[in-house]
Amino acid sequence: MLPKTAVGALALFSSAPTVLAHWTYSRLIVNDAVVGAPWQYIRHHNNSNNPLTNANGTEFRCNIGAQPSETYTVRAGDELGFSVDEHFGHPGIQQVYLSKAPEGVAAAEYDGVGGWARIYSLTSAPKNASGDGSDDEEEVLTWATDNIQSFRFPLSASTPPGEYLLRAEGLALHAAHKRDNAQFYVSCAQIKVVAGNATAGARGEPGPLLPIPGMYRGDDPGVLIPVFWSYLTNYTAPGPPLWPEGTVEQHEAKVL
Template sequence: MNIKMGLNIALYLLVTLGVASAHTIMQAVGVNGKASGQGVGIYMPSDDSYQSDVKSDSMACNGSPVTGFTSSSQIISVNAGDTVTGSWLHTLTSTGADSEADNKVIASSHKGPVMAYMKKVADATQNPSAGPGDGWFKISEAGLISSTEWGVDALINAGGVQTVVIPSCIEDGDYLLRFELIALHSASSEGAAQFYMECAQISVSGGSGASTPATYAIPGIYSATDPGIHVNIYNNQGQPYPSGYTTPGPDVFTCGASSASSNATTSNTVIDASALVGSATSYSVSDVSTLVASSTSPVTVTSIVPDGTATSRISGPTIYPVAYNATSSFRPMGSAASQPVASTLMTMRKPYPSNHHDHEHSCA
């Protein structure tokens, strides 16, 4: 056995035999920086265990075999375009590191993506029964952000606070807002990925209603053999940062663009956006949008960071530009050494072709 293989096996045994066995619970929701109380508007368990069966109805809004749930009769009011946060804790009383987790959120060994979905429902208080089935669309994802950071790492660095933006172009009404993270430390075995999710009950107002997202079923968005779910995340040095990673599930829905499945087999064309301006110091979002729109094949622009941030290159599409507008200024990649955090990265993607509920939509 060579040294590199030994490191991989040692790290795998460390995180799968219970040395780092901490779990997590999404336990509070906030709107525009104002947090609701613990358990308000959430179908929340006291049990911090995970789901592992991607075919189970419990994949939608949690459920058996997880136990200790408390329902809420409250619905949280949000405006379309609002920033909404979900707060994760290792246990409902976590205030810091303990014998299982090296921080208050989840063991740092539990690397993986962090995502959020929405589903329009007749009555958000019918949570979790309204969860299983079609109607879900993804509004946020952070997978392998860089060579040293996963979505879970960014979540830990943010104190367990997951931040999403409610699309401004959706219809008003009740929605389930599904916060999710997937721990991949033992996912080299099929069926061993750990799924954590909770659904918040929200009512959206002020939306333009100009776009109806392509929707997907939960269960149904994931397969146990998906490359982002059945995966060995460890590299040849035994570190949990592979050279690439495919975030599972559909593409993120954004206003003004069609929504499509990320499971399509069409490959992307990756364009270095610095070529747009040559030696110029900045370019506009509209410049990049024009490039993406004019391409005849799917396009991913990866080399953009906002002015004033570090400029290390990221690998692969991770973050959509939901927080930026057409007047924002961006600059080409430079030589700064530090890596920007997830919230400062910008990736613009022309979606994959798909025949799964796929339509062209735009927001006025």
């Protein structure tokens, strides 16, 4: 039997990484800078840095108790992003969804009941990133999100003007080999998009659109993984096709 001091130390060691690896998205990035104070343009929820494991409730849109924030004006074609106070300490991915408020409805008044388009996906790091020359197709995956504190992505120049919810979604996979054990971290920024350099003919409504909740099921590929995460050799991110058509999944993070 271990002495009490050893048991206590073991418990502390085993629990600390779980707590420290959690995160919240509290800051919006526009082009090359963080804008505003924490939560100024992101809906402040009351879930602290805890994950969601149930994708079937309305809280899956912007998190539990999320309250309207201020709305930041951006141009179609700007580079946007999110930063966190902690770091992305769990293995997994980052994705971004966009939902347009109905005409005449401000982002602050919009509950996200409309459809959501997937506009960004950051998944596994490039294989053989170490440059060892290996061509082994069975090489296990590493993650482009590992220990970073921010990521940036382009807001398509084709994005129509209007007010939107911009939803950051982190999907942690360390327990996702068991159904309903994937961990989701979500927050919504409020943005107003004004015309960029795209011509009117180049604009198009984001899509395909899916509802939240209803976007994912517990057994969807990417939400439920076939083996423990450290044995994964390939991965398919959940969600509809990326918008605009031709947008590709990213394997390296662009950080601030």
